[in-house]
Amino acid sequence: MLNIKRCNIFHLNRDSRGSALVLVLVIVTVVTVIVNIMLIGSLLHLHLIKTDLYQLQAQYLAEAGVYKTMWYLSGRGGKDYRWRPKNEVIELPDGYVCTVSVEQWGGYLRVVSTAQYAKATKKLQVLVGEKPSFPFQQAIFIGGTDYPLVVAGKNRIIGDVTLGKEGVRQGTLPGTPFQSEQLVNGRIYRQPQPKLPYFNAFLLESTMTKNQLLLDNPQGQEIFHSQRFDQTNWPTFEQNLMIYVHGDLYITGEVKIQGPGTLVSTGNLIIADKSKLEGSLWLISGGKMIIRNGVRITGCLLSAQGDIEISDRCKIIGQLFSSGDIILRNHAEVGYPAVIYSVGTMQHDKIEGKIILQDQAIVRGTIIFCSKNHQPPPKKDETIVIVEKEAKVIGVIYSENNTTVHGTVYGTVITGKFFLYEPPTIYLNWLKDATIDRTKLPNGFLLPLTFTKTPHLDVVIWQSCN
């Protein structure tokens, strides 16, 4: 019995030795795996840090591409602001390269720059504008008349003023005593026969021309009747789609439409009821464009053959182009970098097309009125740009013709002359109850590319595409 037991025990012992070896192998394997994981972890960490570095290097190269492109667009390297490269490779210092594209976006240019460093690629999209030149350092620049600027009522003019040799005077209107502390809080530059600063409507006009072309040549998805988009049938844009409506187009019912894309309506275009439109959307109307009831529009171009009316706390970050009137009322706001452009057409000694801001409307950007082919001002005097009491412009007003300001302008007013109508009398180059303060224009404010032959460019908006 004893022998048998010993034999069994020895048998077990042999098994135990085998188990130990297996156990050692398992432990060695586990330890090796743990060590490898640790090393891989360290390598992965290094890889992530290097990837971050390459992304940063690619980012700065893409920025370099943007600035090199702006250098070309400023009229250097044998090119100018009309240069439109499409995925063109440009050379940077140290043998680096960058791919750039330029396209027009209303009054601005859109530059897309793509750069690669090691395995990292960075794509930047920027909106390019023009740095304000000398006339835009003034609070007021009057370039169409030798009449003196007559200041009446309670005005605040802070900043320099450039105007004709008659200078600035104090005036009194019936029932309205002069209440201003001083005529101008700044220097007054008098010039014989002052002229408006250089103005080139190339980009603005080509936007209007393209609108007309899109209206005249139906493309994309055509709808042969008036259409209403609401929450049940709002369009989704894919691959820069165009929807062309033969008739009126209504966008209502808190619709959310994301660009890029183009919406064309041969009739009126009405957007209402807290609808949201964003992305690079181009809205074109052959008739009127009416936007009301808390609509939010971001990064869009709005263009109408007829009037554009925006009201009821609608907020738009975009550019408005019209051959008719542009009217903002009831807390409507057009945010920076706004361009509001109306091209006036002379009809029976009267200019069609006005820009009117009422009821606490706000514009942050540039308001431009110019008559078609720069025709002389109409014989029948009337106001072309009106900033009414409680309305505000943070930016620039440029009007070849008459301007009336009863509200606030934080920036510059460049105009042919001021216009005041106190029934039954018309006062030419009078200013009443206005605030024009150049010092409150934010630093870095940029204009659309319209005011110099060789513009000094800068970036309005940066946007990373990856």
Place this chain on the structure above:
Amino acid sequence: MGVKTYNPVKDIHGYTIVETLVASAILLGVLIPAAFILGKLTIGSYSRQVLVATQLAREVMEKTLASEEYHYREMDFQRDNKHWKVIREVNYTDGVVDIRVKVYRSKKHKPLVELMTLRIVP
């Protein structure tokens, strides 16, 4: 009674377990910390250096672009208990300035990190 019997099973079994445990202990107690320390000292240290150099380069580049101080400058920094040298190089060509920021560990000739961009000058 009184005779001490030889039990080979017990002896061998015990020795094997001890052997296993010792082997495991050596592996766990030496190899893992060694690998950890090795990783930390070599790859980890290098990673840390690249990370700090990247942060420094970005910081100097952003300050340069914000202040528009486009001229050559050498700067010394103390980061992560180490001394760093940052050199900003600029090169003007026809209205364009290209800006390079190079970050060196002290007494090393090759920059650990280099950033390059370009701006327009009036």
